[in-house]
């Protein structure tokens with residue numbers, strides 16, 4: 001039996017598990033996915049949490065729900081890959097072999113790489129909305145905030161879903177308007193790109209179609 005091993009069962013890994021289970025004959029190929037967490041976090045939904053449109057429970061579902069029959073799952077942290085010997089070492093010392101390996105372990109934010117960002121004001125009045133923790137902390141802050149300067153800052157590129165900060169700014173505009181305090185909030189959008197909506201920053205998401213519609 002040949003082995004397809006998929007590292008990471010987020011969006012990419014789950015899509016590949018579903019597609020490849022249809023493609024590969026079951027009597028010839030086993031498929032295993034490995035992830036360190038059992039729950040799937042629907043990351044595009046993080047955008048709505050700060051404004052109270054979504055809650056944490058709206059963006060979390062068991063990963064197992066999305067794996068087709070005939071795909072095995074291992075919930076364990078991946079430690080390292082031994083490419084020479086087709087082996088993956090897990091944190092619990094388990095070793096998985098493979099014939100084909102797909103790496104889909106995604107990306108994570110690194111706020112500590114920006115000097116000062118993760119100082120004492122982190123999650124007090126400096127937030128991210130790219131993690132569930134950051135999105136929830138910001139929701140708590142907005143509940144009692146009585147206005148001031150709201151700076152939406154893209155520190156650097158590349159980032160996943162490059163249009164999300166722009167969407168965030170539009171939601172903030174709507175949110176504070178609905179609350180009758182838009183005049184008390186100054187929204188600034190700060191980007192290292194040459195414009196708010198550039199092809200350089202936005203060509204890797206569904207936003208391509210949105211952009212096409214806007215330009216038409």
Ligand SMILES: Cc1cc2nc3c(=O)[nH]c(=O)nc-3n(C[C@H](O)[C@H](O)[C@H](O)COP(=O)(O)OP(=O)(O)OC[C@H]3O[C@@H](n4cnc5c(N)ncnc54)[C@H](O)[C@@H]3O)c2cc1C
Nearest residue numbers: 008009010011012013035036043044077078105106130161
């Ligand atoms: C706020 C926000 C809004 C977004 N909006 C959109 C949108 O509107 N449209 C769109 O197309 N995309 C959007 N995205 C981007 C989209 O969510 C990502 O592009 C997508 O999730 C990437 O899929 P992935 O499989 O590469 O990574 P992920 O979905 O992040 O999955 C990676 C998986 O690997 C696992 N993993 C990582 N390291 C290890 C390890 N060492 N051991 C075991 N497991 C590990 C993780 O637990 C995770 O489950 C948005 C993202 C954010 C944050």
